[in-house]
Amino acid sequence: MDISTATSVRRRPRGTLAALGAVVLASGILTGGALPAQAIPGTGNDDAAGHFSSQVLASNGDNAIDPVLGKYYRIAGIASLGNGVVLASYDGRPDGGDSPSPNSIIQRRSTDGGRTWGSPTFIARGQLAAPGVLRYGFSDPSYVVDRETGTVFNFHVYSKDAGFAASRLGDDDADRMVISSEVSVSTDGGLTWSTDPANQPALPTPSSYPAGSAYSGFAGPLITDVVKPVGTTVNGVANVGGVVGQFASSGEGIQLQYGPHKGRLIQQFAGTIIQPDGSKQIQAYSVYSDDHGKSWRMGRPVGTGMDENKVVELSNGDVMLNSRDSRGGGGRKVAISHDGGETYGSVTYDSTLTDPRNNASITRMFPDAPEGSADAAKLLFSNADNPPFARINGTIRYSCDNGTSWSTSRAFAPGLPTSYSTVTPLGNGRYGVLYEGAANTITFASFDEQWLGPLCGSLTSDGARVAPGGSADVTFTVTNSDDHAFSRSTVSLSLPAGWTSDPAEVPALPAGESATVTVHVAAPTGAAPGTATARAEFTAAQGHLNAKVPVTVTP
Numbered sequence: 001m002d003i004s005t006a007t008s009v010r011r012r013p014r015g016t017l018a019a020l021g022a023v024v025l026a027s028g029i030l031t032g033g034a035l036p037a038q039a040i041p042g043t044g045n046d047d048a049a050g051h052f053s054s055q056v057l058a059s060n061g062d063n064a065i066d067p068v069l070g071k072y073y074r075i076a077g078i079a080s081l082g083n084g085v086v087l088a089s090y091d092g093r094p095d096g097g098d099s100p101s102p103n104s105i106i107q108r109r110s111t112d113g114g115r116t117w118g119s120p121t122f123i124a125r126g127q128l129a130a131p132g133v134l135r136y137g138f139s140d141p142s143y144v145v146d147r148e149t150g151t152v153f154n155f156h157v158y159s160k161d162a163g164f165a166a167s168r169l170g171d172d173d174a175d176r177m178v179i180s181s182e183v184s185v186s187t188d189g190g191l192t193w194s195t196d197p198a199n200q201p202a203l204p205t206p207s208s209y210p211a212g213s214a215y216s217g218f219a220g221p222l223i224t225d226v227v228k229p230v231g232t233t234v235n236g237v238a239n240v241g242g243v244v245g246q247f248a249s250s251g252e253g254i255q256l257q258y259g260p261h262k263g264r265l266i267q268q269f270a271g272t273i274i275q276p277d278g279s280k281q282i283q284a285y286s287v288y289s290d291d292h293g294k295s296w297r298m299g300r301p302v303g304t305g306m307d308e309n310k311v312v313e314l315s316n317g318d319v320m321l322n323s324r325d326s327r328g329g330g331g332r333k334v335a336i337s338h339d340g341g342e343t344y345g346s347v348t349y350d351s352t353l354t355d356p357r358n359n360a361s362i363t364r365m366f367p368d369a370p371e372g373s374a375d376a377a378k379l380l381f382s383n384a385d386n387p388p389f390a391r392i393n394g395t396i397r398y399s400c401d402n403g404t405s406w407s408t409s410r411a412f413a414p415g416l417p418t419s420y421s422t423v424t425p426l427g428n429g430r431y432g433v434l435y436e437g438a439a440n441t442i443t444f445a446s447f448d449e450q451w452l453g454p455l456c457g458s459l460t461s462d463g464a465r466v467a468p469g470g471s472a473d474v475t476f477t478v479t480n481s482d483d484h485a486f487s488r489s490t491v492s493l494s495l496p497a498g499w500t501s502d503p504a505e506v507p508a509l510p511a512g513e514s515a516t517v518t519v520h521v522a523a524p525t526g527a528a529p530g531t532a533t534a535r536a537e538f539t540a541a542q543g544h545l546n547a548k549v550p551v552t553v554t555p
Helices: none
Strands: 052-058 072-082 085-093 104-110 121-124 137-145 152-159 180-186 232-234 237-240 243-248 265-274 280-289 309-313 319-324 332-337 348-350 361-364 379-384 392-399 408-417 421-427 430-436 442-448 457-460 464-466 471-480 489-494 500-502 504-506 514-522 530-540 543-553
Touching (some): 052 104, 072 421, 085 442, 104 152, 121 152, 121 180, 152 265, 237 265, 265 319, 280 319, 309 361, 379 430, 464 514, 471 530, 504 514
Antiparallel strands (some): 072 085, 085 104, 152 180, 232 237, 265 280, 309 319, 361 379, 392 408, 421 430, 430 442, 471 514, 489 530, 530 543
């Protein structure tokens, strides 16, 4: 849900390659096939070692589930249940708009690790307005998997006549100007859902399951009273803490593996919340369950100018929140919880995670790693790695230190349109990323660790200043923080057209050691004054490190 451009109907900005400025990226051609599960060549660094493949799961106008309800698609949610079962969900949109359009939550299911996919089905089916028939819609899906019980939850918006921006204060699900929140339940690995057409053939959605229902032990299907409180009067200011508009951040939530809150389920939300001075701020908060979905509780909101946000459990059991910046600063907002997502500390800004005001995702690379282990500190992050504001260049980034730094990246859609994305481990050393590609195609890609080539270390440089037609040396320091040596290698630069550079050789680098090298660059005589961001890469047999380097042309 693009709240940073909030109107009654929000559409994503369309990016172009020109928005990359002078940065040279590997490019590919996106074929326009409309059939589900059609392979896309040229979108994943085909020259990289290891495994990479991609396929379209939904394409506008494919009529795969319904010629009206599934006319357009957006948003991406993914979950791996183990034993090869992967679930992918997304919006089916009759008019292409966000809530309160009469959207549906659509799912495709794989039983072979994402290699092939079943036909699309409904998790929740929307209803178009007609004479004597009211409009209802469902938008922005996110999975949460309870790995202790096998239950799967899908959180999403339930709307009537108001979306995020137009919603009024209150939690009355019968109020058509209140944006509501629904959580669907599956107890059979995503085959059927508590809100699918077989279980809920008619709308509106009831607030709770009837006695005797197979789902009566679970909270919901509507949890608006939990995630959208009306607040209290504080120092004469009414409704402080009240949530006016809200939605679950699409993608995937988590289950905690460590510490006193082990087993806790967490789903992230963003909401417009009334502050003690009466103002309204967009804040992030966790909604969590300690009883396997029988009830849900709302944590304390954090930050200002937040947006779609995700969480990941760190190697010490802390929970790190990573949020889109609704004000478009070009990076990501980060906060840490020491109590399992109930509260968060102060918000910091990670400008190294360049982001074009977009929904991204973060996950542990090895979700079953023991607490405190090196593998437990390894994270993956997916987004369009491009600063404001074009959504292009879908990229996976890697951290070996709980997100303190991001040492390796590789584009899964180099230079190509990429909006929302969500990455998850598939098991057996494979990973899946579901994302919005060109023309909002819902695209699934899978890759392995060798394709990503992650190294724990750093590649740093202060950049260079060069006159038009002149040359300069760019100095780099390579540090090996991994547990193995790096082979003899090179540092190279991708530069604007017309520039030249000579890769620098780096000797074999034992674990824990550093080396300094220089790359000679030359600017064309017609180079315009200003600063370009070059992409530097350290390439060894074991993998690679990446860095962005400023190169300034002086007048």
